Structure formats: structure tokens, C-alpha cells
Amino acid sequence: xxxxxxxxxxxxxxxxxxxxxxxxxxxxxxxxxxxxxxxxxxxxxxxxxxxxxxxxxxxxxxxxxxxxxxxxxxxxxxxxxxxxxxxxxxxxxxxxxxxxxxxxxxxxxxxxxxxxxxxxxxxxxxxxxxxxxxxxxxxxxxxxxxxxxxxxxxxxxxxxxxxxxxxxxxxxxxxxxxxxxxxxxxxxxxxxxxxxxxxxxxxxxxxxxxxxxxxxxxxxxxxxxxxxxxxxxxxxxxxxxxxxxxxxxxxxxxxxxxxxxxxxxxxxxxxxxxxxxxxxxxxxxxxxxxxxxxxxxxxxxxxxxxxxxxxxxxxxxxxxxxxxxxxxxxxxxxxxxxxxxxxxxxxxxxxxxxxxxxxxxxxxxxxxxxxxxxxxxxxxxxxxxxxxxxxxxxxxxxxxxxxxxxxxxxxxxxxxxxxxxxxxxxxxxxxxxxxxxxxxxxxxxxxxxx
Ligand code: LLP
Numbered sequence: 001x002x003x004x005x006x007x008x009x010x011x012x013x014x015x016x017x018x019x020x021x022x023x024x025x026x027x028x029x030x031x032x033x034x035x036x037x038x039x040x041x042x043x044x045x046x047x048x049x050x051x052x053x054x055x056x057x058x059x060x061x062x063x064x065x066x067x068x069x070x071x072x073x074x075x076x077x078x079x080x081x082x083x084x085x086x087x088x089x090x091x092x093x094x095x096x097x098x099x100x101x102x103x104x105x106x107x108x109x110x111x112x113x114x115x116x117x118x119x120x121x122x123x124x125x126x127x128x129x130x131x132x133x134x135x136x137x138x139x140x141x142x143x144x145x146x147x148x149x150x151x152x153x154x155x156x157x158x159x160x161x162x163x164x165x166x167x168x169x170x171x172x173x174x175x176x177x178x179x180x181x182x183x184x185x186x187x188x189x190x191x192x193x194x195x196x197x198x199x200x201x202x203x204x205x206x207x208x209x210x211x212x213x214x215x216x217x218x219x220x221x222x223x224x225x226x227x228x229x230x231x232x233x234x235x236x237x238x239x240x241x242x243x244x245x246x247x248x249x250x251x252x253x254x255x256x257x258x259x260x261x262x263x264x265x266x267x268x269x270x271x272x273x274x275x276x277x278x279x280x281x282x283x284x285x286x287x288x289x290x291x292x293x294x295x296x297x298x299x300x301x302x303x304x305x306x307x308x309x310x311x312x313x314x315x316x317x318x319x320x321x322x323x324x325x326x327x328x329x330x331x332x333x334x335x336x337x338x339x340x341x342x343x344x345x346x347x348x349x350x351x352x353x354x355x356x357x358x359x360x361x362x363x364x365x366x367x368x369x370x371x372x373x374x375x376x377x378x379x380x381x382x383x384x385x386x387x388x389x390x391x392x393x394x395x396x397x398x399x400x401x402x403x404x405x406x407x408x409x410x411x412x413x414x415x416x417x418x419x420x421x422x423x424x425x426x427x428x429x430x431x432x433x434x435x436x437x438x439x440x441x442x443x444x445x446x447x448x449x450x
Contacts, residue, residue: 011272013271013380013381014271014272014347015381016028016349016350016356018272019347019349019394020349022269023307023394025037025056025058025059025307025308026310026349026392026394028353028356029353030353031353032353033350033351033352033353033355033356033390034349034350034351034356034390034392036054036056036310036418037056037057037058037418037419037420037421038420038421039418039421039422039423041054041310041312041351041390041392042351042352042390043423044312044416044418044423045312045314045351045390047423048414048416048425048429049414049429050312050313050314050330050331050390050413051311051312051313051314051329051330051331051335051413051414052311052312052413052414052415052416052429053309053310053311053312053396053397053400053401053413053414053415053416054309054310054311054312054392054415054416054417054418055087055089055091055092055305055308055309055397055415055416055417055418055426056308056309056397056418056419057091057095057308057417057418057419058419058420059307059308059397060092060095060096060099060304060305060308060397061095061099063303063304063307063308064080064082064096064099064100064101064304065099066278067080067278067298067300067303067304068080068099068100070277070278070279070281070282071278071282071285071296071298073279073282074279074282074283074285074286074290075286075290076282076285076286076290076296077294077295077296078282078285078295078296078297078298079102079295079296079297079298080100080101080102080297080298080299080300081101081102081103081104081123081124081125081261081297081298081299082096082101082102082103082104082299082300082301082304082305083104083127083264083299083300083301084103084104084105084110084113084114084301085106085110085301085399085402086301086302086304086305086306086397086398086399086402087301087305087309087397087398087399087400087401087402088110088113088402089401089415089417089426089427090113090116090117090426091417091424091426092305092417092426093113093114093117093118093119094117094118095417096304097117097118097119101304102119102123102124102125102145103117103119103123103124103125104124104125104127104264104299104301105124105125105126105127106126106127106128107128107135108134108135108138108139111124111126111135111138111139111142111144115142120143121139121142121143121144121145122143122144122145123145124139124142124144124145125144125145125146125147125148125172125261125297125299126139126144126146126147126148127148127174127222127224127299128148128150129150129151129195129196131147131154131157133157133160133161136157136158136161136162136169137161137164137165140161140162140165140167140169141165141167144169144170145170146170146171146172146219146220146261147169147170147171147172148171148172148173148174148222148261149171149172149173149174149198150174150196150197150198151198152198152202152206152209155171155173155206155209155210155213155216156213158171158215158216159213159214159215159216160215161215162214162215162216163214163215167215168215168216168217169215169216169217170217170219171210171216171217171218171219172218172219172220172221172222172259172261173198173203173206173207173210173218173220173221173222174196174197174198174221174222174223174224174261175197175198175199175200175203175221175222175223175242175243175246176190176191176192176194176196176197176198176199176200177190177197177200177223177225177238177239177242177243178190178191178192178199178200179191179225179235179238179239179242180235181225181226181229181235181265182229182231182234182235183226183227183228183229183230183231183265183267184228184342186341186342187226187227187228187342188225188226189224189225189226189227190223190224190225190226190235190239196224197223197224200242200246203221203246204246204249204250204253207221207246207250207255208250208253208255211255211256217256218255218256218257219256219257219258219259220247220257220258220259220260220261220294221243221246221247221250221257221260221261222260222261222262222263223239223240223242223243223261223262223263224263224264224265224299225239225263225265226265227264227265227267227301227302228265228267228268228302229265229266229267229276230267230268230269230273230274230275230276232276233276233280233281233283233284236262236265236276236281236284236285237284237287237288239263240262240284240285240288240289241288243260243262243288243289244288244289244291244292247260247289247292247294248292251292257292257294258294258295259294259295259296259297260289260292260294260295260296260297261296261297261298261299262285262289262296262297262298262299263298263299264298264299264300264301264302264303265300266278266281266300266302266303267302267303268302268303268306268307268395270344270345270346270347270394270395271345271347278303281298301398301399302398302399304398305397305398306395306396306397306398306399307394307395307397308397309395309396309397309398309400310392310393310394310395310396310397311331311335311336311392311393311396311400311413312351312390312391312392313329313330313331313390313391313392313393314329314330314388314389314390314391315327315328315329315330315385315386315387315388315389315390315391316328316329316330316368316387317387318363318384318385318386318387324362324363324364324378324379325361325362325363325364326363326364326365326366327363327364327365327366327382327385327391328366328367328368329365329366329367329376329391330367330368331367331376331393331413332367332368332369332374332407332408332410333367333369333371333373333374333407334367334369334404334405334406334407334408334410335367335400335401335404335410335413336376336393336396336400336403336404337399337403337404337405338399338400338403339375339376339377340371340373340374340375341403345377346376346377346393346394346395346396347393347394347395348365348376348377348380348382348391348392348393348394349391349392349394350382350383350385350389350390350391351389351390351391351392352389352390355383355384355385355389356383358383358384359383359384360381360382360383361381361382361383361384362379362380362381362382363379363380363381363382363385364377364378364379364380365377365380365382365391368408369407369408369410370408376393401413401415401427406430406435409432409435411429411430411431411432411434411435412427412429412430413429413430414427414428414429415427
């Protein structure tokens, strides 16, 4: 795979007012500082400490509704299966379930969490390039709505598992349309060189074979070309056009095609990207797949959850280096991995009211982890941030907590849900004891257990 292109930012960073204007659930209050919905973030930090993920329930609801209504307005018979890899908190899933969303899962773990959140198997799509026989059996025994198969080998495996259980597996074939989504190389999935899907040129033959295989019920085609797609609709349109052409051919051969899965990938503006709107996505689906008149599904993750969350963090100290000012915060790459992994840009807002109005100077914001890559940003215009000052990393609701690790023996951060003026701790901060509790020292090692 080609190395990721270096990120070149040739426009000035948005200022605090720009960042706030684009995020209606966040406001700057003259007394309380940065407020999410009706809750001052300083109060969340006081009550729950930092680093803490804070999610806005109202934003999750609003975004789920916006997406659903864009699909309906385009005249599509569409359902949304939220890609829970973006944020798998039970509380988040409950909010989205009550808006009528199902789930897209990629492991038995996610499947079990979805069930625990009250999402039935009949509303769950099972995606992923390497499902084990055990995971397939688990999905079938819980009445999975659809398994998206990604290879001929996997189709054989699903057939064998289903037969051994006396079940019929509803299988959709994920095609690789060989389309460039023009996103970061590490999250591009629809090119022929990527591991995902079955080559679109091989899909029709495999689908026809599936129709004759025991234990399988072919139900349609699926496609997902990548994530954080912001460069217009061309990639989506090209991928959906391939799906449409293939589906038409299958139907013409008398093969059953019940529905089409359009994947996720809709990008969001982290900095100043011009992200396509839900209406534009719905329009692209309508224009390409609409003539088939089949129900369609969408698997968005980031678009729904990303803007709804912040990572709240405290400044540990401000270090005046030989060349630069380093703001060392108590969150790190083990919490929010995206900047280290994808050079991702996240807005950073100070929380205190006076800090939102204070003079700015360049700073590197870094975490305490022992790697230079533990850098959230370089040369960002920020006010003086003394020890204890709070900052919020924006758009951290998707691929934030779910990608956390305990690297450097840093326990997982707490998670809080805000809904209007209400707050609730939805995952207490992990304690260090939990990092030790499930470890074992072999008896035969130097005298045995400590
Ligand atoms: N469906 C499938 C089959 C997927 O693989 C994904 C994401 C989605 C749906 C949801 O895509 P979304 O709507 O969120 O773009 N960790 C990366 C993103 C990885 C996305 C993986 N697949 C990041 O932080 O940018």
C-alpha cells in the first residue's frame, strides 16, 4: 500500500468562534465557559475528573434524524445500521436505538454489546473480513438480519456453519468496486489493493453460486469504500453505480436480490473540510440505485457519533522548550489515537471563559506517553494554559474511546452522557487495579505469584 500522503494544511486554522459556530451543541458562556447542551464542561471535570469523554445525546438524536429524513425526503425506502465500531457505549446505542437505528457489527463482542443495548439480531448486520466460524454461529443463533460476506472462502464457511446448525444464513455479498474514495490510505477500503470485499468482476458468478449452496439465502449486495470521505460524491456514485449494474444483472438472471447495503463513510468537517451533506448522499443513492426500487441500508458511524463527543482533558504543565511551547495534557495517544495514527486534526477549545478570550500564541499540545507521536497538534494558536486548565478535543465521539488502549498502564478514561441539563456517568474511569486484576504470574517463575 502507498504510504499515507503527508498532511499539508494550507489554510489558516479555524478560530474558536468558527469552531463553535459549526457545533451548535457547544456554546461559550460568559460565566460558565464551554457548555455542552446545558452542562458546563467544567462541572463534568469537577464531578468526574479528566480525561473524560463527554457525549451529547441531543446531538446523536439530531444527527440520526437528519440522516433518516434526508433518505426519506429522497423517496428512498431506507434503514440505518449504525456502525458501532465508532462508539459502542451502551448508552449511545440506546439513544440511537430509540431513534429506530439498527447496528452494523464486526465481531461477536460488538454483537453482544448491541444485544445488551436492546438491539435485536433482526436489526443487526454482521460485517468484517475475517469472521470466525464461532462468530458466524453466534450471529445465526441470534437471528442476524444479514451477514455481509467478503470472499468466496467466507461464503463456503457460512454455508458450512449454517448447515451444521440446520439454519439458513441471510447473506449479502460485499463487493470491492475498485473505486478511490480519496481519503486517508489507512481508512480507504474500496480499491482493488485493499483486503475488503470480493472483486466486483467476480461478484456475479459467486452470487449465482451462492444461490445454489446449502444453508445460504442470498439477499443482496453491499459496498463500503472507506471512511471520512469529504471530497464530493464521485466515489460514492461510482461505487453505487457498480452495485446497481451488478444487481440489475443478477435480477435479469432471475436471482433473488432483496436489498442493497450502501455502507458508511460520510465524512465530517474536523477542521474546514467541505463534507457532503446527507441530502447529497441520499441524492447519489437515489440517482444510482433508485431505479432498482429496492430497499437500501446505510452503515454510518462517524457522521452520527463524531461531532457528538469531546475528550475533556486537564493541563498537567506548560513546558517552555528550547524552541516551542509544549502544553502537556492528561489525555494521550492511548485515549485519542487519531492524531498519532492518521495525522488527524481535532479542534481544541479551552474551557474557562477567560481562556476563550485571551491572547493566543503557538503551542504543541502533547500527552504524557513516552513517544514523540503522542502529539495532538503542533503550532496551534492557544492561550496561556496553566496547570489545571481544561481543554476539550472536539469531534471525539467516533473512533475515540473505542480505539483507546491502556498503553503506558494508563487506565481507560471515564465516559459521561449529557442530555439537556442532565449528566450521567456511563463508564466509570478504569482503575489501575483492573489492569493488574486479570494477570497471572506462573507458579514456576521465581517463587510464583507475587
Ligand atoms: N461499514 C463498514 C463495513 C466499515 O468498515 C466502516 C468503517 C463503516 C461502515 C463506518 O464508516 P464511517 O461511516 O464511520 O466512516 N478509525 C478510523 C476509521 C475506521 C473506519 C473503519 N470502517 C478513524 O478514526 O478515522
